[in-house]
Amino acid sequence: MNQIPRPALLLGLAGLIPFLWSALTELSPQTGDWAAGVLGPRFVGPYVGLAYGMVILSFMSGVLWGFSTRLSGREAATGYALSVIPALWAFFFVGGGPTSAAIYLAAGFAGLLALDWTFWTQGLAPGWWMRLRVLLTSVVLACLAVTIFL
Template sequence: MSIPRAPLLLGLAGLIPFVWGAVTVLLPDLGMWTVRNIGARFAGPYVMLFYGAIILAFMSGVLWGFAAKLDAARAPTGYALSVIPALWAFLMTGGGPTGAGISLMAGFIGLLGLDWLFWRHGATPPWWMELRVMLSAVVLACLAVGAFA
């Protein structure tokens, strides 16, 4: 099944801060321009780290909504699992950009596993994993640039 246009376009638009961050790491002159003209938190790994923590928290809310669709026996576990990405972002993104970037990468990999679990139990739209795998691949690649470049 194909991904509906609105979720696809909004999901792709949500990649902009990650891609921008990676580009400003790979092109230091653009990174310096961004720091001078927009602000330091909008350049390099910092935009990806800040935005990545926000997205993990946002995805906790999405998973919470999916948990509400589970049967009564599975719903409590679904609710408990849904808060993990937000807690992960809160607890694991301190320290420098390398450690925080690696922690966010682990968080997004874990989120993909949670996405699969909710999808497997029929709580997501049928196209969910196609969208999530595509978006997660870009996020992980960008975070890797920020953490290791």
């Protein structure tokens, strides 16, 4: 089954909203100013994208952990060890100013895509997994690029 199930696609796309909002409020100062007044400063600009990105890297660690439950023995131990890398990456490396945090976060998402591919090639993820992950990761990286290069 290579077609992405509709609920997975829709929820995955919905999960992009904070990244897209972050990029929009950086690219449009008027929108950012309005949103800061209504929502508060942590819900605009790079702050919302960086905070949410750390949450998503941690969430994806849990997804990979779930895939690892299909393994046993030494392979399971390796899968579990690999699955915690995105969360630990976010914890240890994503910090400092917005530009450096966005660079490390982008690297974390690129690394996560490599882990997704590893689990997928082992048959631990659904057949449609990489189609979804490449789509979502591409948008996330584009949004983070706004913070990195703006």
